[in-house]
Amino acid sequence: MLSGRLGRLLVSMAGRVCLSRDSAGPGRVGPVEAAIRAKLEQALNPEVLELRNESGGHAVPPGSETHFRVAVVSARFEGLSPLQRHRLVHAALSEELAGPVHALAIQARTPAQWRENPQLDTSPPCLGGSKKTRGTP
């Protein structure tokens, strides 16, 4: 049984280990990632925008831009349900989501919520996808 703080620390540590292997290339930002960042900045005027290409942790070729995780902190989320917030993000990225991006993990917080818990969640390990073999994270 893990207490809240210890649990969060373990998961964030595990996340850091995975993320160091997951990036598409050391410091390389691909065109899809750049487009996502630009569109979210324009649509949501975020206080905080953390965007990670997690494609490296999935069963796709190196250099792919198919799986992303984003944390967006924006006052535009005030009064919106989680579903409405996610739909706002989807709307800003409709082109990417109709195209190369087929997984997008979203944390959509108001500034007050982020200050309460400034923590980027981590994604669960890949289980192989449509290749029907278990991938190793």
Place this chain on the structure above:
Amino acid sequence: MSGSLGRAAAALLRWGRGAGGGGGLRDQGVRAAGSGAGGGGSGSAEQLDALVKKNKVVVFLKGTPEQPQCGFSNAVVQILRLHGVRDYAAYNVLDDPELRQGIKDYSNWPTIPQVYLNGEFVGGCDILLQMHQNGDLVEELKKLGIRSVLLDEKKDQDSK
């Protein structure tokens, strides 16, 4: 490594205190039945409308609850398992490309997994996780007449 991360993640799911969401405003993004793709195929709006209303809990996954083929789909399965929800309908989009695209159109939601409670679209893995962490999932299940086993576990702890 994946085993211990899985256990840690499961424990975190149990004890996490994530940020709460906004109010329970009804989702306006789901298309009405009859619009979108016509015909009687597995991805048609009419078919999907019937599917999501047939059971109280309906999920669209990559893979099956016994063998999920996607980490996010697996997270949905694990959350339902944590709450002791056994009686739910799970549809594997990897088996059916028409279903895979059809449910995205029907829900107006671009990714899998997708969760429906009482015929109403709830969201994907992130939202279900958030609902689990902030107690909303227990409440929503209760409205459907499903008692989460986590309530019983909490009771056991409170009485110790």
